[in-house]
Amino acid sequence: MLEQVAKLIGDEIGADKVLTSYSDMYVYEFDATPMFRGKPDLVVRAFSIDDVVAVMKIANERKIPVVPRGHASSLTGAAVPSQGGIVLDLSAMRKIEVHPEDGYVKAEAGATVAEVDLACNEFGFFLPPDPASADTATIGASIAENAGGMRGARYGSFRNWVLGMTVVLPGGKVFKLGAPVFKQRMGYDLMQLFIGSEGTLGVITDATLKIIPQREGLVRFFSYFRNIREVVDVIQDLKRSKIDPLVVEFMDEETLKCVNEAYKTNFRTDGIALMIDIDGYQEQLDAVAGRAEEIIRKHNPLELDKARGGEPKAIELYTARKASYPAISRLNKIVLIEDLTVPLSKVPDAFSEAKSIGRKYGISIPTFGHIGDGNFHPTITFRELTKENLELAKKIFEEVSDVAIKYGGVVSGEHGIGLQKKASFVRMLESMGSSELIEYMKRVKELFDPNGIMNPGKVF
Numbered sequence: 334m335l336e337q338v339a340k341l342i343g344d345e346i347g348a349d350k351v352l353t354s355y356s357d358m359y360v361y362e363f364d365a366t367p368m369f370r371g372k373p374d375l376v377v378r379a380f381s382i383d384d385v386v387a388v389m390k391i392a393n394e395r396k397i398p399v400v401p402r403g404h405a406s407s408l409t410g411a412a413v414p415s416q417g418g419i420v421l422d423l424s425a426m427r428k429i430e431v432h433p434e435d436g437y438v439k440a441e442a443g444a445t446v447a448e449v450d451l452a453c454n455e456f457g458f459f460l461p462p463d464p465a466s467a468d469t470a471t472i473g474a475s476i477a478e479n480a481g482g483m484r485g486a487r488y489g490s491f492r493n494w495v496l497g498m499t500v501v502l503p504g505g506k507v508f509k510l511g512a513p514v515f516k517q518r519m520g521y522d523l524m525q526l527f528i529g530s531e532g533t534l535g536v537i538t539d540a541t542l543k544i545i546p547q548r549e550g551l552v553r554f555f556s557y558f559r560n561i562r563e564v565v566d567v568i569q570d571l572k573r574s575k576i577d578p579l580v581v582e583f584m585d586e587e588t589l590k591c592v593n594e595a596y597k598t599n600f601r602t603d604g605i606a607l608m609i610d611i612d613g614y615q616e617q618l619d620a621v622a623g624r625a626e627e628i629i630r631k632h633n634p635l636e637l638d639k640a641r642g643g644e645p646k647a648i649e650l651y652t653a654r655k656a657s658y659p660a661i662s663r664l665n666k667i668v669l670i671e672d673l674t675v676p677l678s679k680v681p682d683a684f685s686e687a688k689s690i691g692r693k694y695g696i697s698i699p700t701f702g703h704i705g706d707g708n709f710h711p712t713i714t715f716r717e718l719t720k721e722n723l724e725l726a727k728k729i730f731e732e733v734s735d736v737a738i739k740y741g742g743v744v745s746g747e748h749g750i751g752l753q754k755k756a757s758f759v760r761m762l763e764s765m766g767s768s769e770l771i772e773y774m775k776r777v778k779e780l781f782d783p784n785g786i787m788n789p790g791k792v793f
Contacts, residue, residue, distance in 0.1 A: 335374045338395060338419075342377055345387040352376040361402070361420045362413070365466075367662075368669065368723070369410035369752050373400070373420040380425045382499065382507070382538045389536065390505035392419055396784045399503075401532040403443060403471030406464075408658075408670050409751025411478065411531045415790045421536065423473055431544075433458055437496055437513050441539045442473025446480075449542070458544040461488035464747070465655045473537040479529035481747035483654070486581040486705025490747060492528045497541035500527055502534075503782050513541045526777065531749050532788040534781040548612040551579070551642030552622040555650045556634040557604035561585075562681040564607050567632050568705060569677065571609075576625050580610035581705025582654050585688075588661070588699040592653055595660035600653060604635045607704075608654055612642075657701040658712070666718035669730045669753070674708040675742030683740045687711040687733050694729055708746035711736075731757060738764045750792045758792070 336353075343351045352358055353375050363370045374397075379385045392399045398418025405412040414420050426441035429449055433456040440449045446467040450460045464470045464482035474480075476498065481490040488494070497511030510524035511517060527534055558564050564583055571578060584592070584606045592598055600606065609629070611622045622639075629637060640646035662668050675683045684700065688711070691698035702709035713729050715722040734744045734757035744757040762768050775793060778785075 338391060338397065339375050341391055342375075342388060345391070346377075346379075346384045350378045350380065350384065352378070358420075361405075361422070364405035364407040364410060364412040366408050366410045366413070366751070366753060368667070369413045369415070371413045371415040372417060373414040374417045376420045376422060378422045378425055382426075382501065385421065385423070385501045385536055385538055386505040386507065388419060388421055389501050389503055392786055393503040393505070393784055396786060398786050398789050399536070400788050401473070401477070401536045403474035404445070404469045406466040406470045407474070407478065407751060408672070408748045409745075409753040411749050411751035411788070411791055412474070413752060415752060418786070418789075423536070423538070424471060426473075426538065428539075431456055431458070432513070433544075435513060436515070436544055437541050438544050439513070439539060439541045440472045442471060442537055444472050446470050446472060446475055453544050454547065457547055459547050460494070460542060460544050462491045462494055465658065472540055472542075476528055476537055476540055477530060477532050478749045479747065481703065481706070481708065483580050483582060483703065485703050485708065485747070487577055487579055489706075492525065494543045495524065495528055495540055496543055498524060498527065499538045499540075500535040501538055503784060503786050508535070511541065515543065529749065531751060531791050533778060533792055534787060548618075549615045550618045551610055551612040551647075552618065552625075552639060553642065553647040553650055554607075554609045554611070554625065554629060554637065554639045556607050556609075556629055556637040557601060558607060558632070558634055559604055560681075561605055561684045563632055564605055564704060565677060565680050567607065567629055570628050570632070571625060574624060574628055576611070576621060576628070578609050578625070578705060579612045580608065582608045582702070583704045583709070584654060584657055584701040585699065587697050588657050588701045591660040591664055591699055592656055595663045596656060598653065601636065607634075608650060610642075654701070657699075658710070661699050661712050661714060665714040665716055667713070667715035667722055667726050669713040669726050670748070671711045671713070671730065671733050672708070672745045672748040672754075673711065673734070673737035673742060674706070674746030675737055675740045677704075677707045679740040679742065680704060680707055680709065683736050683742070684709060684711075686736045686739075690729060690732055690736070694725065696725075696729070698729075698733070703746075706746075707742070735760065737761075752791060755792065
């Protein structure tokens with residue numbers, strides 16, 4: 334049957350866009366979460382919205398699963414074809430149009446976040462959301478996952494920057510949602526349903542995103558503190574002093590050890606590293622950065638380094654933070670990354686409890702993340718891949734997820750639910766007294782996807 338479907342799609346959009354051989358489809362079996370795999374029945378590379386419409390018509394008629402995919406940097410198994418079907422690869426759709434005069438950029442789903450940001454930079458603007466995987470994360474997938482990132486402390490996640498989008502529903506219906514304006518009321522905000530929906534409702538083919546002018550300069554501080562409580566104290570003190578950092582990131586001792594081992598660097602590993610970016614216009618920057626430095630020093634850091642944006646030292650420090658997860662992944666055969674978010678005041682307790690779980694089981698849980706908005710990533714690791722280790726890793730993962738629930742937070746701040754967090758997602762809703770929300774979500778899905786073909790097995 335799939336051979337017939339492959340021919341139908343090939344006849345409609347071109348046979349060269351349809352992949353059916355094992356060697357071509359192998360890389361589509363997994364995403365950045367190595368613990369999850371699934372074999373697609375065929376892969377379609379879409380080069381236009383017409384290609385997407387054709388696939389969605391044929392798949393819906395025959396009730397064949399469709400898994401939309403960018404560059405598969407998902408960390409929850411969201412891009413894995415767990416029930417086979419068609420993987421719809423949107424990475425070839427990469428057109429970018431910058432409209433600086435109106436303050437927005439329009440980009441197709443396959444353009445990477447970094448590509449869009451660089452295109453905006455040419456006009457003196459930038460796209461605020463900045464996932465650590467921006468070089469590979471695509472616009473469509475980042476919106477589908479409501480990705481956050483390094484600048485989340487000030488600018489939040491993608492949800493805060495989407496003005497409009499084009500969505501193709503099962504059956505090939507095309508919806509235009511939103512508009513390229515900063516204020517809009519259009520009845521129920523259906524566009525927000527698709528942001529964070531993880532490809533379970535339809536396929537996002539392009540988006541219109543708000544952009545803002547770049548600041549003239551940046552000062553990056555990189556300091557070390559004895560414990561997480563001191564780190565949070567610094568952040569809260571900065572905010573009380575009316576300083577709004579662009580970036581507030583941290584890496585714990587175990588993460589720093591992984592970065593050193595994987596990349597042969599020499600960061601100290603006897604404290605928690607805190608990276609803070611202060612940006613602004615030149616006549617203001619020195620004054621604000623000076624106040625920030627006074628506050629950091631008041632908390633007696635073990636060490637404090639700083640550099641201006643663009644300087645080699647600043648780039649080195651930023652690269653180290655972005656290398657946290659890749660370093661951990663290089664060194665371990667089992668890697669299950671958490672995505673907990675709790676109120677900032679609860680971070681020290683939640684962090685300490687997550688680390689204590691690692692000690693209880695005698696394993697390493699390197700932890701890093703976007704501490705400025707309470708989002709951090711305890712990462713369950715094992716150097717050896719065995720059945721016993723994998724089962725224990727999954728058990729520990731669920732236990733660490735419950736830490737977020739205990740402290741009034743959520744089990745996912747930016748990575749989504751996917752395959753990995755369905756159980757903890759249900760527990761979180763139960764703890765909130767909102768278990769019935771699952772049924773309402775299922776009704777929403779049935780409305781947009783009555784045959785259940787869109788990324789089945791994810792979220793619910």
